Amino acid sequence: MLTAAGVGVAMGFAGSAAATPACSIYWTGATNANWSNSGNWSNSDGGTTAGRIPANTDFVCMSTAPTRTAITLNTNSTVVGISWPKSGSVSPALTVNSGETLTLGTSTTTAASSIFSLNNQGGTVTPISGETLGLGSLTLNSATLAGPGVVTVSGTTSFSNSSTLGVSGTASKKARLVTQGTTSLMSGDPVYFYGGSTWENAGTVNLADGAEMLNEDSTDANAFTNDSGGTLAYTAST
Secondary structure, three states, X not given: OOOEEEOOOOOOOOOOOOOOOOOOEEEOOOOOOEXXXXXXXXXXXXXXXXXXXXXXXXXXXXXXXXXXXXXXXXXXXXXXXXXXXXXXXXXXXXXXXOOOEEXXXXXXXXXXXXXXXXXXXXXXXXXXXXXEEEEEEEEEEOOXXXXXXXXXXXXXXXXXXXXXXXXXXEHHHOOEEEEOOEEEEOOOOOEEEOOOOEEEEOOEEEEOOOOOEEEOOOOOOOEEEEOOOOEEEEOOOO
């Protein structure tokens, strides 16, 4: 079981990222909700179909008036970054399907990314070194959050069905998670830590009776840290 240690200052994961690049491809959702459908993408804001899906050289943006704002990642994809924050009435929501991997950043190019809502349903999301990912909300359902880029969640975070921070046997993919809103851990929904992964709480974490955070590979650097001002709450019947 991981130890929850209170500290007086935040751990300072923010780091630095390269300047935001220009958008090179836009989601329109003109055809359906699938990332893999080229008809959903345009080379310009609200333009005609790009005839392709994002490549590892693309910085992905959201059209000003997309047909659909719910996107399903149904294929493995690597992009430089994504800029999908909430904008007016447009609230982008990305679901990562089971078995699929979204990699943000490449070995040569990284950029700050943002997604209003990320729902990882059994897939893997990996911001690589130097990449930061800001989320409005995060759901991990039997899913993996890898790294070593930093993921910061301003709103709610939800874990279910044995989700994982980091990748077993791959220390270079240790996760860096910072939660600033409310997170609830329920009994039977453990969070597994691998390879020196860290979870920093700057908001509120509610632990149900029987909730678990597990140092699954016995790596000393695996850690949960409660910031000064953060709340770790445990409620039980006895």
